[in-house]
Amino acid sequence: MPPESDGEKTEEPTPKKLQKAREEGNVAKSKDLSDTAVLLAGIVALYMFGGYMLAGFTDMMTARLNFSETPFPTINEIVPFLVQALKEMARILWPLFLVITLVALGVNLAQIGLLWSSKAFAPKFDKLNPIKGIMQKFSMKNLVELIKTLLKVFVLGPVAYYVAKAEIDVIPGLLNATPMQTLEVMAWIVFKVWIIIIIIMFIVSMIDFVYQKYQHNEQLKMTKQEVKEEHKQQEGNPEVKQKIRAMQREMVMKRMMQDVPKSDVVITNPIFLAIALKYDTTEKSAPYIVAKGQELIAKRIRDIAIENNVPIFQDPMLARQLYDSLEVGDEISHELYQAVAEILGEIYRQKGKM
Incomplete structure (x- = not known):
């Protein structure tokens, strides 16, 4: 045929x-x-x-x-x-x-x-x-x-x-x-x-x-x-879509880095992962992620945290769980609440907030 x-x-x-x-x-x-x-x-x-x-x-x-x-x-x-x-x-x-x-x-x-x-x-x-x-x-x-x-x-x-x-x-x-x-x-x-x-x-x-x-x-x-x-035509030109996705990633990255100085703690594993957490009862009812990344992005988050005196806490297991299960803007899950609360409590005691 x-x-x-x-x-x-x-x-x-x-x-x-x-x-x-x-x-x-x-x-x-x-x-x-x-x-x-x-x-x-x-x-x-x-x-x-x-x-x-x-x-x-x-x-x-x-x-x-x-x-x-x-x-x-x-x-x-x-x-x-x-x-x-x-x-x-x-x-x-x-x-x-x-x-x-x-x-x-x-x-x-x-x-x-x-x-x-x-x-x-x-x-x-x-x-x-x-x-x-x-x-x-x-x-x-x-x-x-x-x-x-x-x-x-x-x-x-x-x-x-x-x-x-x-x-x-x-x-x-x-x-x-x-x-x-x-x-x-x-x-x-x-x-x-x-x-x-x-x-x-x-x-x-x-x-x-x-x-x-x-x-x-x-x-x-x-x-x-x-x-x-x-x-x-319906899905769009692949090259244009790729550029749009790159621009969106860049905007998300820029916003994340701007929010790191406002975070309460950065949890690391300690080299490959970094997750910045913030707890503000006027915005959310539980601590939430303001930035996360791995390798070079994790290093950038740690550097900004050090520059702005944001506490860095090393907990490899907790860092992996937070990175894998949550996205930027998500509140922490019920299973991780106790572990995060203990870290935040220790930081607040060191800063004299408790």
Whole structure:
């Protein structure tokens, strides 16, 4: 098996890449699924509210087009006449519009969630590139769209034909039916045809949705180098981070050395370790470490302590325990309290503080 090239997009998109694509409006979405859901919503709404809408249109046509009682509107009256007619149509059709709108919103929310991207509306001048446009015509995406279109034509057409043909025996019986009865039967045949078509479209759209998710993921895949660059950006440049850590260590060291003269005692082992302790009840409830270090830093702590007349106490075991278990600023633990208290007590007695 040949080794993978760093230029091949073999890596799954990172959360940052997915979020950036989402902010740009680049999300996996099946238009067929949305169209099928809206079509189904429209058919169901017509089935549920068809009687209400038919009665409304009948009343409106009777009232508006009965020019035997009401004269035909003049030129000055035609605009108010049309506006009033549109208002009445809106009143009749509002259940259909409401159901379609809610279903359209629901399907889009189910596919992509809440999303508003101003970048999606920004003009994309690269689309004006004729060469790129020609290449897109022969892309895999357009090939899939062509296959779906052919599938709809060669599958949905015959299905609609055979479903309608199965109901052809009903038509002769409509010769003696009233116009309303004829309309109801024809509406039922159309409804049945559309339900079968929608079921097939729903299956196709679900397959399309899975494909759109797959294609979107493939489109956003990254090369190994892109993943490395993104990790480097998130974690920061190693050289810069190293300089920052060095500066932080320097600041901590400087602060420690400034606090050594204020300490009450420096405990050593006696050469390799040095720990400066301070006991101030206004700051902490127990003695705490103001500085610690080993080797050269320990020597520097001892030198500053000598320069500032800070007592130095040699206790190798206690020095090791303090160094290993506590950090600068930490109060001494309960296990070490007795040993530290005895040292501080002895120092205070020597200074005459007790």
